[in-house]
Amino acid sequence: MTERNRLRIAVQKSGRLCEGSMELLKAIGVKLSIRDRLLIAHATNLPIDLLRVRDDDIPGLVMDGVVDLGFIGENELEEKMLERQAQGKQFQYKTLERLEFGGCRLSLAVPNEMDYQSVQSLQGKKVATTYPFLLERFFREQNVNAKAVMLNGSVEVAPRAGLADAICDLVSTGATLEANGLVEKDVIFRSKAVLIQRGGEMPDGKQQLIDKLLTRINGVMQARE
Ligand code: ATP
Ligand code: ZN
Numbered sequence: 005m006t007e008r009n010r011l012r013i014a015v016q017k018s019g020r021l022c023e024g025s026m027e028l029l030k031a032i033g034v035k036l037s038i039r040d041r042l043l044i045a046h047a048t049n050l051p052i053d054l055l056r057v058r059d060d061d062i063p064g065l066v067m068d069g070v071v072d073l074g075f076i077g078e079n080e081l082e083e084k085m086l087e088r089q090a091q092g093k094q095f096q097y098k099t100l101e102r103l104e105f106g107g108c109r110l111s112l113a114v115p116n117e118m119d120y121q122s123v124q125s126l127q128g129k130k131v132a133t134t135y136p137f138l139l140e141r142f143f144r145e146q147n148v149n150a151k152a153v154m155l156n157g158s159v160e161v162a163p164r165a166g167l168a169d170a171i172c173d174l175v176s177t178g179a180t181l182e183a184n185g186l187v188e189k190d191v192i193f194r195s196k197a198v199l200i201q202r203g204g205e206m207p208d209g210k211q212q213l214i215d216k217l218l219t220r221i222n223g224v225m226q227a228r229e
Pocket of ligand 1: 016017018019020021057058059060076077078079080106107108174175176177195196
């Protein structure tokens with residue numbers, strides 16, 4: 005295969021999805037010569053290149069067809085899809101497999117002292133989040149007129165800083181919430197890591213390779229059950 009025909013897979017460079025993705029690639033026999041700071045890592049035994057990027061960039065890279073496959077959290081994927089939908093941009097992709105890592109939930113949390121009966125208690129309030137499209141969709145479904153305030157970091161300190169009344173953030177244990185005087189109230193989205201493929205036709209060689217990788221992934225997942 006020529007360079008152009010190598011399968012391009014986007015993975016998170018570092019962070020919570022990195023280990024799970026790299027472990028799975030290793031388990032299905034993709035051998036890499038990873039030098040830490042490189043954007044691209046070439047597999048040594050298969051025509052595969054890994055693109056190591058921030059997780060936020062992965063849905064867009066797949067939807068724009070810049071890479072063939074990507075490992076990404078469903079939260080990030082769904083948010084990007086809603087964002088692109090709102091902008092009238094293309095958001096095509098296929099989910100190949102829901103994976104057994106990266107599990108978390110996107111939850112509404114409020115300060116300990118807030119009187120919270122249900123999501124209706126947020127009527128007219130501001131809610132800080134990194135996922136404004138997912139949050140606003142939830143508010144629409146619940147008929148709540150509340151505002152999502154976009155923050156890329158430090159979401160959990162927003163109420164104390166007077167930037168918002170409540171937050172909507174990713175939770176796995178709840179320890180961060182507790183440390184910031186917040187209580188988790190409603191789960192709005194449950195997420196796991198997924199493997200996605202770009203839309204459009206794949207050349208034969210690439211499709212065969214993808215099919216082979218998928219068969220191996222299923223084998224690994226079954227063995228781990
Ligand atoms: P990057 O530098 O790549 O942008 P990040 O800080 O945005 O990294 P991480 O914190 O590594 O991202 O989280 C990546 C993904 O891991 C999340 O989008 C989510 O799908 C998943 N995840 C699993 N557990 C958690 C958790 N407790 N908190 C946040 N994300 C989690
Ligand atoms: Zn990110």
